Amino acid sequence: MSGMNLPRTLAVARGDEPADLLLRNARLVNVLSGEIHRADIAIAGPVIAGIGTGYRARRTIDLEGRYVAPGLIDAHVHIESSLVPPAEFARAVVPLGVTTVVTDPHEIANVLGLDGIRFMLRDAAGSPLDVWVNAPSCVPATDLETSGARLEAADLVQLLHEPRVLGLAEVMNFPGIVDGHADVLAKLRAFHGRVIDGHCPGLTGHRLSAYAASGISSDHECVTADEAREKLRAGLTVFLREASNARNLRALLPVVTSITERRLCLCTDDRHPVDLLEEGSIDHMVRVAIAEGIDPLIAIRLGTLNPAEHYRFRDRGAVVPGRRADLVVFSDLAAFQAEQVFLCGELVARDGRMIDDRPHHESLPRTLPRTVHVDPERLDFTIRAAGAGERVRVLGAIPDQLLTESLTRKARIVDGRAVADPGRDLLKMAVVERHGRNGNIGLGFVHGIGLREGAIASTVAHDHHNLVVIGADDVSMRTAALAVVETGGGQAVAAGERVLARLPLPLAGLMSDRPVEEVCHQMHGLLDAAHALGASPRDPFMAMSFLALEVIPSLKLTDRGLVDVERFEIVPLFV
Amino acid sequence: MSGMNLPRTLAVARGDEPADLLLRNARLVNVLSGEIHRADIAIAGPVIAGIGTGYRARRTIDLEGRYVAPGLIDAHVHIESSLVPPAEFARAVVPLGVTTVVTDPHEIANVLGLDGIRFMLRDAAGSPLDVWVNAPSCVPATDLETSGARLEAADLVQLLHEPRVLGLAEVMNFPGIVDGHADVLAKLRAFHGRVIDGHCPGLTGHRLSAYAASGISSDHECVTADEAREKLRAGLTVFLREASNARNLRALLPVVTSITERRLCLCTDDRHPVDLLEEGSIDHMVRVAIAEGIDPLIAIRLGTLNPAEHYRFRDRGAVVPGRRADLVVFSDLAAFQAEQVFLCGELVARDGRMIDDRPHHESLPRTLPRTVHVDPERLDFTIRAAGAGERVRVLGAIPDQLLTESLTRKARIVDGRAVADPGRDLLKMAVVERHGRNGNIGLGFVHGIGLREGAIASTVAHDHHNLVVIGADDVSMRTAALAVVETGGGQAVAAGERVLARLPLPLAGLMSDRPVEEVCHQMHGLLDAAHALGASPRDPFMAMSFLALEVIPSLKLTDRGLVDVERFEIVPLFV
16 A cells, blocks of 8 residues: 555554554444444554554544444445536545545546546546546447447556556446347456446346356346345345435345345445535435444445455455554444544544545646537427327336336327427427537437426436436527537526526536535526426436436437337337 | 356356256355345356256256255365375365365475475366465474475565465464564565465464554464454454364354354365365365354355455355356255265266266376485484473473463483373474484473373474474384384384384375375374374374474474474473
């Protein structure tokens, strides 16, 4: 470990030299021995040298019986979903006790390719958070969309030599794996010997066996306990997820027992800044698990030791001699609220705030190329209809899930055009290619978003991040879309020709260059405006962003049109 | 994995191609999901392709509800202690369900250095057992003995490129680690990133913290549950051991709970051929654990998943798609008696016998240089005494433990010489340097071996493997020693000038070139002869072999004299 001096660490452990820092009177949550026991913790440089009593130190903090757990590890997160870059994301999560994250930068990779990934690595390098990158395996997610970049196995191998790149991120093309497509297997081969994470919503039976047999080692898409149990049987490590738009934790907690827990980890996947700041990250998941009756030691293992073992981090995940002094100090085992956070033996956050709380954007100017290439002249959302009585396929949004239903509804036809019908919660949706490739516009209808009037637009749309718009009428849709184009990407709410709220995301159309608190404030304005227009999801922007993700069943919309995910093909709007 | 063809494995998993072998109607001991569930197991080449139902295959075996567990893994074994080389050892343990072993060839390394290790690797290569080698870290164990070879860090790194070498074996020089000796730390550095196993009997408190902080990750020397618990707290994985002469399993089982078990493994360390053939190996330990009330699933994890995880074997340790089809089939969960054993999908043993049961020595002639260099003229066991009433230090052998007590007794003096006094179970012991280096003879007394007359001799004496002799009189000692020298090493029992039994071990003075069954038969003869003379340990040869091991407390005898292990120095015989 960098900064570790073994002879000195040994001298401190023996008690022959004073420690740099001594945490006295701790209740140590020892995830290895499976106990919570009294101990003093002697730290030398970045590592724990000794646990026990009788140590001396240059600096001593009396914890007065507070608990000390290992720093939390988020097993799978797309930092871009926080709408801020890694160093600013760190300001949000480190005070919560999260000290390590494994991130899949596939949002920015879909916009800017390897340059986008390198931007994330560079930004993370200056941050008070240990950020590890899994190489995005599916850029684009499929050929049924137009993305800003394409990463083949030959591109991904360039990442293998980056010291912060761990393995291969969620292999979402599960049909490609199961059916043995050469291009997908080439990516597995390129990452042979590294951790390869999975993504296989609803996969079962023989096809699940095939997916697991490929060497992919995890899944974070389970929505039911039975699905999780079958995946555990197949040998996959199951990540329990509590994203902003996929709140699966409570449904999966029945799977957690002292016998199964070692194969389970916690991850946030996608959490927006409001949820991060107001609810939390992995710490929130640990709290929920404890509140739902999981043994606190096991709940903490899910967010520390288990992801450390999954990712083969042997230097962290437990508070024992020789490991990094990444520590969370808290007073109440059930509340699990970080009071002090140590990273490599340094106190980096206290009482929910960074010790050095300068917003990172002040010290690091961030510039990325313009990524929103939309010609206002071509923004036409017209859907021509053959006649009255026609039925259309409709995306059925499901609250707090990434899955959609595939519905059919009678279309509302006005002047030979199929239009939104807010009275039946039938809104128009458009996906506008924004990378400057082909100017495609995919059009369709969605149920479950609830707008009575107006429109919402965003350049955050998994995973291609085209410009997606949902609205009650075409004028509002156009206003919202143009508001987003103006700021070089972002999110907006409009009604008629008025822009009601906006959140600029000039960094790749995905992230803000403002402090996370300001982004959170802007987002509240945005959500309030959308809810005032009738939007029903907690976060209609997050919901919308996944309606364009054609790797999660059942029916999705991309710039190329409606995608039947089970059949994995474009299907016509009219039935 | 060699022999694995991923596209075909996927096709079998999907059910599109027939499996090579289908095990129908299994009760699958699923150590990952923590259940025992019904399943058919479809095997493609060396790996499990699918678990479930509805698979077709070229060959089907109906298991009629029998249990299928992963092949057992012995986490730490000195194969030399079986008195046969690896391929013959395989004939003993594979029918028991042991399919992988991690071996530390430090016995032969102490005799023949790297050449000895390469002999073991070569011999194992042809065997129906997956043998992995940890590089011996402590050759010689200490400088308080004379060994046949010396391996420094610079020698050990030559092993790093051997594909069958995993990591660094038990670092027995725990004082060297704790006190930060440069030569020992150099070995750790050489194996940075590999698994480094430990050995720290009785280490506690600050010094245990230091040992754990060094990056050493395991210990297999615990004798009490409290010792094991403290080592778990310090972050060490604890191997529960049931060796022929160190039966620690039952004493440690109270540590095994569903919360602690993931940090626990099973190992045999040293088991002689009689125990292997008549009692078993890891299978025996699983049986004992179950009989003592451990949940069978946990007992099986201790011998499968847990060592696989410790050694980072991601291709075995569980019966799930994508892992090696190393399987044990058995009928009774409590009895855990292997009926069929599969290695990489091939049936290799049935009903306790190898399918191909040719003793390995017939197909592989083994030749090693002569290693017993003892001049009969210099075999003098005389201990001159200053006068009557003198007290001597005495090794106190403890049944079934490697630890000894450090006793003092009044010496029996005859004609100015200190002699054995069998009436008080005070026998003479000699350690004769046999590598042709210096001809040293260390002399002392031992209590707890029980011979009323005669002597026993052996060239198996951990870890230097000098010629060790214990007897009730000097003539018997000389007869036994010469009997062993004659056969180029081995073990013998003598009374006066008569050799009563012998077991030749011409391979490095450690192993026989005969089939293991024949070695077992010879050993029975040897033990019977020793017991007839009054020897009290179950295996007086195994007991004797550890009385010369100066890394396990308290008092030991080497060719250089009596060693006080706590003080780590030579102490005089007379107090």
